[in-house]
Amino acid sequence: MNGVSAHESRPPPQLDYVGRLILAPMVKIGTLPMRLLALDYGADLVYTEEIIDFRLLRSQRIDNQVLRTVDYVDRTDDTLVLRISPKERGHLVLQIGTSDPQRAVQVAQMVERDVDGIDVNMGCPKAFSLKGGMGAALLSHPDKIQAILTALVASVSIPVTCKIRIKDTVEKTMEIVKVIESTGVRAFAVHGRTKDERPNHAVHTDAIQAIVKQAAIPVIANGGSSNNRNSSDNTYDGIKAFWKETGAASVMVARAAEWNPSVFRPEGKAPVMEVVHKYLDYAIHYDYTFVIVKYTVQQILGSEQDSEMGKRFLHSATMRDLCAVFGREKELVERQDWIRQKSNDLDITSTTFRFCRDAKILPKKRKLSEPEIHEYRAKFQSLDNQEKRECSKSDTNQVDTEETDEVTSMFCPFVRNHYRDTGDIPKCLLLTWTLENALEKPQYVTERTDKTFRSVVRVNGRLFESESWEKNKKYAEQASAIVALHCLGIRSVNPEHLKNPNKS
Numbered sequence: 001m002n003g004v005s006a007h008e009s010r011p012p013p014q015l016d017y018v019g020r021l022i023l024a025p026m027v028k029i030g031t032l033p034m035r036l037l038a039l040d041y042g043a044d045l046v047y048t049e050e051i052i053d054f055r056l057l058r059s060q061r062i063d064n065q066v067l068r069t070v071d072y073v074d075r076t077d078d079t080l081v082l083r084i085s086p087k088e089r090g091h092l093v094l095q096i097g098t099s100d101p102q103r104a105v106q107v108a109q110m111v112e113r114d115v116d117g118i119d120v121n122m123g124c125p126k127a128f129s130l131k132g133g134m135g136a137a138l139l140s141h142p143d144k145i146q147a148i149l150t151a152l153v154a155s156v157s158i159p160v161t162c163k164i165r166i167k168d169t170v171e172k173t174m175e176i177v178k179v180i181e182s183t184g185v186r187a188f189a190v191h192g193r194t195k196d197e198r199p200n201h202a203v204h205t206d207a208i209q210a211i212v213k214q215a216a217i218p219v220i221a222n223g224g225s226s227n228n229r230n231s232s233d234n235t236y237d238g239i240k241a242f243w244k245e246t247g248a249a250s251v252m253v254a255r256a257a258e259w260n261p262s263v264f265r266p267e268g269k270a271p272v273m274e275v276v277h278k279y280l281d282y283a284i285h286y287d288y289t290f291v292i293v294k295y296t297v298q299q300i301l302g303s304e305q306d307s308e309m310g311k312r313f314l315h316s317a318t319m320r321d322l323c324a325v326f327g328r329e330k331e332l333v334e335r336q337d338w339i340r341q342k343s344n345d346l347d348i349t350s351t352t353f354r355f356c357r358d359a360k361i362l363p364k365k366r367k368l369s370e371p372e373i374h375e376y377r378a379k380f381q382s383l384d385n386q387e388k389r390e391c392s393k394s395d396t397n398q399v400d401t402e403e404t405d406e407v408t409s410m411f412c413p414f415v416r417n418h419y420r421d422t423g424d425i426p427k428c429l430l431l432t433w434t435l436e437n438a439l440e441k442p443q444y445v446t447e448r449t450d451k452t453f454r455s456v457v458r459v460n461g462r463l464f465e466s467e468s469w470e471k472n473k474k475y476a477e478q479a480s481a482i483v484a485l486h487c488l489g490i491r492s493v494n495p496e497h498l499k500n501p502n503k504s
């Protein structure tokens with residue numbers, strides 16, 4: 001196993017915010033496949049989607065040696081928060097949502113070696129941001145702006161920026177700009193709309209112009225895309241015209257790039273289907289989730305969704321369905337098989353295992369309390385009796401579990417989309433393994449608290465449990481099976497047996 005991070009050899013980043021064509025931060029859209037595509041088409045800098053500080057602080061950094069990426073994975077639900085490719089080195093800005101200097105600094109220090117710049121969102125008008133004192137709420141609290149940006153500039157060596165909206169007047173906006181400039185940030189982006197204006201309102205190019213004239217640091221102009229996809233504003237020349245008119249140091253593009261990232265290339269936009277296929281190349285390669293891919297492809301397809309193909313696309317419910325619509329199913333399956341194989345070779349069966357290993361989460365032994373011993377004994381006894389009634393003759397090695405007074409615990413949540421077929425689902429693997437080894441079948445006992453569930457599984461006389469609380473009984477059983485597989489060192493079973501475990 002190659003222990004060297006794909007990112008470790010990279011030189012320290014030095015971002016320049018002058019003369020840059022920039023992919024704007026966009027929730028869901030600004031994920032790895034789109035960022036790479038925008039770079040291929042000529043964007044100089046790419047921003048991630050806004051990620052809230054709390055979520056990043058809940059994450060674990062993982063050096064993904066299969067995909068050759070750095071991943072930040074949410075510890076609480078095992079979902080991917082951020083995936084970064086070394087190809088983005090020198091071009092990547094992470095946008096965070098925050099309302100607190102300490103959290104902002106903690107996040108920035110955590111990601112400093114993986115991204116080239118940190119941007120603070122000060123323009124989001126959505127209720128969840130405003131309620132949390134983030135996004136555009138910060139524009140009413142210059143003291144907070146000052147505290148957050150000053151703390152960030154002082155604590156990381158990569159450039160810090162922020163993205164604001166304009167206020168009702170240029171004077172009021174300039175009051176904020178002066179505060180921003182006093183913190184030592186390298187540049188700031190200004191979206192030429194107020195907090196209460198929507199994307200269909202005309203952008204205030206004149207306000208951006210006035211701000212650029214008075215600002216002491218580079219300004220990145222934003223807001224020039226038209227809500228009409230086919231408008232000449234949403235072309236390379238349209239972007240350049242908006243940029244020139246504002247007089248800004250750089251320009252940042254959201255919607256025009258969301259609908260067609262080839263807008264960054266001077267020779268004119270590429271056909272929509274070509275862009276969809278290039279997007280899928282990256283989405284398949286980097287193992288992106290169906291939800292992100294469907295949403296992004298939908299934005300790119302636009303009116304193509306009215307075609308027969310578009311309707312089939314809209315009905316797709318899995319990544320496999322979606323890829324089949326575009327003739328890419330075989331490629332998806334092959335890539336996923338490769339990823340699976342490679343993960344097995346590296347002894348990585350799922351993100352959960354990687355997480356446990358990297359976080360140095362080790363199985364713990366927990367002594368059962370007296371009531372627990374009695375409870376489990378009674379429940380397992382009843383399951384054993386049931387089993388005996390169902391099987392007239394048993395050819396398995398019965399194990400005496402009467403003496404068990406400890407359980408092996410780990411935090412291993414069950415994440416359904418880590419498992420493609422029923423055959424590699426933890427419970428199925430565990431059952432097959434016990435059958436192959438002529439052991440009694442795994443037995444599960446589940447406890448329920450309000451709406452959450454936790455199971456204990458008994459395998460060969462030993463008990464295993466996951467510390468994660470799951471949303472239903474099935475998931476709870478799967479989570480405990482993961483712990484058993486992990487602790488018993490079970491990596492594979494005979495695939496022939498998996499197809500029909502009862503045969504063995």
Ligand code: FNR
Binds near residue numbers: 258
């Ligand atoms: C956005 N925008 C946005 N802004 C931001 O600071 N952080 C974010 O995560 C998002 N997310 C987001 C998602 C989507 C789908 C869209 C369309 C927009 C706002 C965006 O960055 C930009 O400021 C505006 O869209 C105006 O720029 P355009 O679209 O006129 O180029």
